[in-house]
Amino acid sequence: MNIGEASEASGLPAKTIRYYEEIGLIRPRRDTNGYRAFKAGDVHKLAFLARARALGFSIEECRALLGLYEDETRASENVKALAQEHLHRVDTKIAELKALRATLDELIAACAGDHRPDCPILADLAAGNASREENGGAN
Amino acid sequence: MNIGEASEASGLPAKTIRYYEEIGLIRPRRDTNGYRAFKAGDVHKLAFLARARALGFSIEECRALLGLYEDETRASENVKALAQEHLHRVDTKIAELKALRATLDELIAACAGDHRPDCPILADLAAGNASREENGGAN
DNA sequence: GCTTGACCTTCCATCTACTGGAAGGAGCAT
DNA sequence: ATGCTCCTTCCAGTAGATGGAAGGTCAAGC
Structure with a gap:
């Protein structure tokens, strides 16, 4: 072959x-x-x-x-351990993405998205505002 | 500086x-x-x-x-469009990871994780079984 | 004046997991 | 002999940094 x-x-x-x-x-x-x-x-x-x-x-x-x-x-425990470790990483990644998603969603909702230059998304990026992850959007 | x-x-x-x-x-x-x-x-x-x-x-x-x-x-619409595109990608990624997580979780649950060699995880990998994503675990 | 140490510079290599493409050999049909 | 497809190796590039070597700069201390 x-x-x-x-x-x-x-x-x-x-x-x-x-x-x-x-x-x-x-x-x-x-x-x-x-x-x-x-x-x-x-x-x-x-x-x-x-x-x-x-x-x-x-x-x-x-x-x-x-x-x-x-x-x-x-021993199947070795396989299982590998899989569990991986599952844990996947869970962590999902949690990160969800938090990130919540922030993005808020910012997008706050942005008019029209012809004017005012933009909460840019304002947030410029402010380095991390508070949205702390309070607002629960996962 | x-x-x-x-x-x-x-x-x-x-x-x-x-x-x-x-x-x-x-x-x-x-x-x-x-x-x-x-x-x-x-x-x-x-x-x-x-x-x-x-x-x-x-x-x-x-x-x-x-x-x-x-x-x-x-125009803030340009910023918003970029952010929305990104949000969409994040959503896609989250969905992929969730599906994957469900499969991993099933496999791990099915594995005894003891000293014996029998292992459903390896059996699944060897079978190339994709059906778990299709039926079983709803997201 | 000289050394020490912290800081800075550039350049090159390495990481993950491939992917693309060039240059050329092998096999088969006409 | 020609053409076509498949195979080979080798080199480069992707994203987004990160690590380290070799060496310049600067302020402090003796």
């Missing part, structure tokens, strides 16, 4: 597959012509990586997950 | 201030010794940038906002 087919089968761009080989996530054999030869197991790993990346795991976490996946003596 | 004080006053690291000068967001004068000499206006702009970046505006959006800020003949 050449890289084109592997790309098709895994859903990852060929460029990305080459990159994953470069950083050691996969090690496909090579044909005599130098072309990468992907076995079913390689494609399986690529799909695993695609899914893990889609869930937001970093490359290094994917590397660890792949290692655990291939380790028949793994 | 040297870069250290400007950093202190604006809340931005000196490295970042140099970077902002490099990409043309600010243009502080230079003293005869080559040191950057920040005026109150420069520091004001830096604080403006710090606040805009904290609200998640991209550098190019910050450049545009700064331009509008300095343009006394601006």
Whole structure:
């Protein structure tokens, strides 16, 4: 199986597959012509990586997950710990974005959005007003 | 005012201030010794940038906002449009993260997290199961 | 006058996770 | 032989900084 087919089968761009080989996530054999030869197991790993990346795991976490996946003596607590750590980061990010969203929303609501130059959005940016995150909009 | 004080006053690291000068967001004068000499206006702009970046505006959006800020003949609708575009992106991002969070949460709940190797998280990653986003966890 | 230390300068490398493109080889059909 | 598609490697670039090396400047202390 050449890289084109592997790309098709895994859903990852060929460029990305080459990159994953470069950083050691996969090690496909090579044909005599130098072309990468992907076995079913390689494609399986690529799909695993695609899914893990889609869930937001970093490359290094994917590397660890792949290692655990291939380790028949793994303890599921290790996998769970990784996932929980990631979940925590996602929660933090969501909270940050929500706070930010609330501020943006307030500013936008306060802005007339017409031909005149007066603008509460610019006024807020200039004032460096952080109080909106503290009081006003509860998440 | 040297870069250290400007950093202190604006809340931005000196490295970042140099970077902002490099990409043309600010243009502080230079003293005869080559040191950057920040005026109150420069520091004001830096604080403006710090606040805009904290609200998640991209550098190019910050450049545009700064331009509008300095343009006394601006129309607030232009500022509002920029902010609304950004708000939309934030909303999209939040929705993505929430969906992802729901999936992670389900997987984590299903995993025993003990010494045994059986792990629904790895099983899901290997199966490339996208159905969880479609059905199960409503946002 | 000399050294020490804090501060400043520029320039280059590094980070994440790819992506784009150039230059050239391999394979297959005509 | 030609053309076309696929493959290869290598280099550069993205966003937005950040870290560090090598070296200039300045004020204080002895």
